[in-house]
Amino acid sequence: MTQLRNTIRSLAMVALTVTALTPAAPLYGNADEEAAALIAPTPYEARYEARARGLSTDAYRNLVQTDTNVYQLGHGLSLRVLGANLITVTETSHFYWIDSGAVPVSYSYEQSGLRRRQEQISFDWEQQRASVVRNDRETDTAIYPGLLDNLSFTAQMSSQLNANADLLDVGTTLEYQILDGTEPETQVYRVAARETVETLAGALDTVLVERVREPDSDRSTRIWLAIDHEFVLAKLEQVEDGDTTELLLSAMTMGDVSLSQSE
Template sequence: MPITLLCRLCPVLLFLLALGAPAPSYAGGDPPAASSSVTKTEKTGKAEQPQTAEPTEPPENPQQPEQPIQLERDEEQKPPPISLTPLRATYSAAMDKGVTINGSATRLLEPQPDGTWILRFDVESFLADIDESLRFRWEDNQVIPLSYRYKLSGFMIGSRERTIDYDWENQTVSGNFEGESFSMALVPGALDPMGYQLQLRQDLKAGKTQMEYQVTDDGDFDRDEFAVIGRETLDTELGQVSTVKVEKVRAPRKKRSTVMWFAPELDYLLVRLVQIESNGSRYEINIEDANIQQN
């Protein structure tokens, strides 16, 4: 789903990045104890002979409630697996800022022989080209980024490169952006600028409606929040598509807005994105073609 945070870069780069672009109680009871002798005293004061209850034999197969209860807890804590599906999708894009700029982008998601995955994003336009890639693992419904690469080059635009490498064994992340290096400790669930886009799509598949991600951003982590705000049917190059509408959560006074449409019938593929900047500039991408390997 070709989305990258447009709010962080210049308008032209923003447009290009947009092309790339949520203790059970113990119920078994204690085993019955053997009855003890009881003496009843009547009002007359005469005592009855003690009555001894017959000993209760223990059940042949005493229940062990702790084990099944623990299994139930484990099942509740571990959600069902959500599989990744290889895909290839192409998008058209337009930026309206007094002058209309058009371009196209291709998104690829492919498994690798070593069990990792590669997510690629390639942009071609008369103004610039972008090569962006992520190598990652998919474990327990979570994107585990390993290495992220980004390169921008084009006419009248200075070249830019960015690298991020994740060392999960030592819990550190390091990288380089335009010659400036950084290194810092990882936070739980840390994602890269591409991985969070894929994680958003997978979380929607899992039925989530509120999503929050910690995205690596040149020596710090940005907290990006998203929320499902409704459903809508769109007319696309693929025909009429029912979609889930998602909005990036921003501060109430922020004039910038980002809205995305994902198609459940297309494995929650991103089919449209619209971003409006605080100065009124509008960026929009729309699906043109998609090839998804259904499970």
């Protein structure tokens, strides 16, 4: 039973790792006025295989444009064994897109099965406050321009890499302010390499980005982003306490481009 709980926890961590205010007002901006405008991401649908502790299941990630400059990014997975729901995770971010990138409006995370967890965040940029509800406990916290959530920051990262080839140089660092839980935190990522990754949908030219953690941390997060497909997630590897959990792309549709798993 302990091993099963750890497997469920590992799959939930993948969902957390991987795992929409009027754009005219300067209050909502988060970039230097002289910086080049970031192009809004192209909507897409991607499927993945999630692996942890000898078990595997399907996962998905999709980006949908719901209105002018308004987007919804979703991520999730579900694992059933002998008809029983061991874990289902659904994660969603709504955000506006302005010249400086994503401006989150709401974020939600729901986990059900043997372990349950819920989190909802509502961003009020006029009041510069956010309401965070975790398992029915509500907290109010201050927010500031440039703050992102656990999903919208991935759209921001992909757009930045797509807009500026210089960011692909090995050693480049990318820093994000993310409202993770009830308090903002700084997450730093470093470009580690350019690699060809064999996914279930074929070989992809990728940039490997690693999260920068403390030297004594027992966790590592490595993200491979597809260079020729607007830096959509191609592969993710999370290691914690010696256990590895992985997401691997199996299919993707973006505009007229489709990738699929070979039969």
